[in-house]
Amino acid sequence: MVKITFPDGNVKEYNKGITPLEIAKGISRKLAEEVYAAAVNDQTVDLTRPIEEDSSLKLFKWEDPEGKHAFWHSSSHLMAEAIEALYPGTKFGIGPAIENGFYYDIDLGEGKLLTEADLPVIESKMIELARQKKPFTRREVSKSEALDFFTRKNDEYKLELISDLQDGTISFYEQGNFTDLCRGPHLPGTEYIKAVKLTSIAGAYWRGDEKRRQLTRVYGITFPKQSLLDEYLVLLEEAKLRDHRKLGKELELFMFSPTVGPGLPIWLPRGAKLRERLENYLKKVQAEYGYQQVITPHIGQKELYVTSGHYVKYGKDSFQPINTPQEGEEYLLKPMNCPHHCEIYKFKPRSYKDLPVRIAEFGTVYRYEQSGELHGLTRVRSFTQDDAHLFCRPDQIKEEFCKVMDIIFRIFKALDFKDYIAQISLRDPANKEKYIGSDENWEKAEAAIIEAAAEKGLSTTIELGEAAFYGPKLDFMVRDAIGRKWQLGTIQVDYNLPERFELEYTGTDNQKHRPIMIHRAPFGSMERFVAVLLEHTAGRLPLWLAPDQVIILPISEKFNDYAQKVVGFLNNYDIRTLFDDRNEKIGRKIRDNELKKIPYLLVVGEKEEAENTVSVRKHGFGDQGSMRLKEFADLVSGEVKQQMSNL
């Protein structure tokens, strides 16, 4: 008999050799259908793996990352089986599960490539094979047996992978006619896979090395129910429409230039306006909370980052130092704004009464990323943080955390993010020596963060051991309008930099003390935030934030003068108004400007000019009828005022 301990603490005895799947079946038939993998003594295994000793047991469902992982990993094997059946002689690289599905890197042989058109054929084959209900069976093999198998199969990729493995650690998984080198775990059988969508094909160098052969990477996703796939496909379509890279181009917000450099965002006029409005909004809110804006250069001497410790950490993998033609100086593009702000703190002596000193900057930092990993505004090589550093006394941490949370909540509300959670990252209590700063300070700071979050009613998870070595932190994550999660702002305590920069304040005791530093960025970065905002709103920005609020569309050039008059009238009400004076048909003008998602389109022609009115079309709501100029100006001003009053 073996004793099995369940996650809720219950312990039950079973026959030795029982499998997690049998245990699930013993609990309920329904449960057995809903689980895809298990963890025995915290090791993730197949549901069919016999349990030979007393163990803890967790069962993983679709909701669990481990459940999805086993599901998609098995799907990757199923796809490989289908491809091998359709294209005999195909060689296989690696085929892992990923965040949303799986892929397999394959080599169809010299000169042979897949196209998108081949994907439905492979999908059908997968469904056909899945319906054969073949079990995934695991087999431990010796290294020589493994090498022998793939030598016979003539698959040099697997041979290379095996040659890197230790004898005694190698396993094969087999389903139907397909055998793969694999650690597992896998589903009990292919019949679990009910719905398949192969999503795309890409090139991928073998082992990520551009000097080696380029394989074909086939991406796919599968589900245990057709309805889940249908939902996913709708979401995918919706996500495509909301793709900020697409919207960025259509709304003329930003661009990238291969000549300027990959990953370096260029903000076009409309994007610069949007960013400026966001920055001004944040500046206004932050001013209310006693923040002081500064402006620092985008470079700093290497020595500055040696002092801060950033050079040791980032130096090698980042943009390399800038030499001067004389004087032997070395500068770095700044990877962080904090060292510059420490220098500003040191500009003059500070007393306990001056604290907290809150130094804020829309500060641009530079981090090298491989060009293949860049992605729109969410993965860039230069980005502008809505950064601030709060220098405070230990007894002020909690209040500062509360105030930062107030700011973050205001911003989330202003931008209509209703669904967010936070993670509190604390020390690993078993490894206190890994962290700098006194025990007392850590305890105070950790308690302060937990209390502050609780006081503010923030829904949080606590992760032990996830704190940075220099202090605990709080990370925010928002869920967008179609349910996707995005990592945004951070609040981070830091005992390290004040030490390294020898920051001081004079206490009530007239002695020198070290302040504590809090890093915080509610948006994270302007680039990332604008990306998330675009994906969240699908480009339909709230009226107060829209770079252009109104555009006048004259029916023909005859009415340009009247249109110009309307522009002047609305500008006097501080309504951001454009004028489409192109010599185009009105239908074309409406279509083009709908695409730009300008909130109000005003059509003007003979009737409007005669009556001193405009024909109003509201984006997403269509025709709103005719209005007098003043009436329309009041409508827009009122709507903005209403929105602003909630900020």
Next chain:
Amino acid sequence: MVKITFPDGNVKEYNKGITPLEIAKGISRKLAEEVYAAAVNDQTVDLTRPIEEDSSLKLFKWEDPEGKHAFWHSSSHLMAEAIEALYPGTKFGIGPAIENGFYYDIDLGEGKLLTEADLPVIESKMIELARQKKPFTRREVSKSEALDFFTRKNDEYKLELISDLQDGTISFYEQGNFTDLCRGPHLPGTEYIKAVKLTSIAGAYWRGDEKRRQLTRVYGITFPKQSLLDEYLVLLEEAKLRDHRKLGKELELFMFSPTVGPGLPIWLPRGAKLRERLENYLKKVQAEYGYQQVITPHIGQKELYVTSGHYVKYGKDSFQPINTPQEGEEYLLKPMNCPHHCEIYKFKPRSYKDLPVRIAEFGTVYRYEQSGELHGLTRVRSFTQDDAHLFCRPDQIKEEFCKVMDIIFRIFKALDFKDYIAQISLRDPANKEKYIGSDENWEKAEAAIIEAAAEKGLSTTIELGEAAFYGPKLDFMVRDAIGRKWQLGTIQVDYNLPERFELEYTGTDNQKHRPIMIHRAPFGSMERFVAVLLEHTAGRLPLWLAPDQVIILPISEKFNDYAQKVVGFLNNYDIRTLFDDRNEKIGRKIRDNELKKIPYLLVVGEKEEAENTVSVRKHGFGDQGSMRLKEFADLVSGEVKQQMSNL
């Protein structure tokens, strides 16, 4: 006889060998006393040089740079004579006239140095020697004679200078007991020098080479009248008070950190506010003129600057390229914003109707300067230009110039610069092949600039041959409150970059055409402009622009609550209000805040709290008596409104 042609075109005959001084005496005794040098056939010479052939003649007075130059160059020799008399055996390097006075680099011998305390002694000796009325006499010498003289004098510096000269081009000047290697010209005699001030001592490497010996550089200035020196000393005192580096520290506007790097300005909170207000003002004005703000990264691929031609021009002497850890890319800190803006122009196809496209950015550029040449905000290594590039058709140049001038005049008026001139730089008509762009375009552009300046009533000078190879330009120079001249903004036509970046627009003929680019920056840079503004206003910024407009000074901590209430009241009127809650005596609070030049200081105590009033002190005007809160708010709002209505 020789025919002498005067600047007004008059021609007169004189005996051969007559000197400019004799001609001046012939015109009037007064004129002869007021001239210090002459140009004979455009070559600047001593007043005592005989004229042997028909010549043109100009006489130079104190007002002429050539007159001052001869005066101060002679003074440098006089100082050398005095030093040699006081410190026999001194060796002499070079001793030129400079913009404000002169200097001489001297070597007093191993271990011997001058101090500031020695300067009055030298001044007295100079006056004593000047009163001896010794003539400056010129003598042509052979190279061997020159070498022989300074070998005997044991002056290795002069020997080194002579060894670089061509035999037959060498002259000595002698006055009293002092003989110097010199080209001249000089004053007729030492008696012209009536007032002397030696201003400072510095170290200077021989021939600017830090590997060679360091000499002592003695700076001085002299005048033909004591009253001129007195005025100069007053100006010098005034200039010291207005030194923007001093004000920058006192007003806490900006700082430099040796750790961040020399010449990299860090804008402190008050400076950042000032800069933001200036930028917002300019953005507002520019928006009225159809400018579109963009934001571009501070770096660009080296290739971008190879295309633009900047790499060839600046590459070697500038900050060196930034390498990436992989992918072999090279980036440069941007030396100019124009290439980025050209890429933005290319973002979409442009038609003749879209032009002018006006792309504006507060764009930061980086230029390496030797650390010894850096000076406050006027000579820095990174600066933010109030840059814009106008892409227009050839027929739009004049209108665009007019509009840019309108913007510049508005700014000058807003910031109280009443005295400014401009220089128009045109092609050298004799060397047209040096310039790129068609003859027709150049003629059009030059005519457009001249006409635009004339239409706007701008006082200009025209310089032939001073245009850049890529187009003609207009440079503005302002005179500040104490009469000093500062170079500010520029408007520059460019035919080159549109060519290099292959910029295009579709014309009325449906064919592709090349736009013309105009670079313009009214402030020049934010750094330089703030420096000039501080020196011009002595830090007393106009109320609308002041980073902080009002500060509340409670008489004691008992009145902090009332002070806080006043802050809240004034903030509601958008009056930028601070609160000095330090536990200091009221006298100290007033002094400290006067130093910060905050326009209004409000003292509050028992009486004010009881009566709901404030005691108003206006910076520079003292006590203004007691006012009710609303009354004071109206006063400030009214003053700002009045100022803003003039912007």
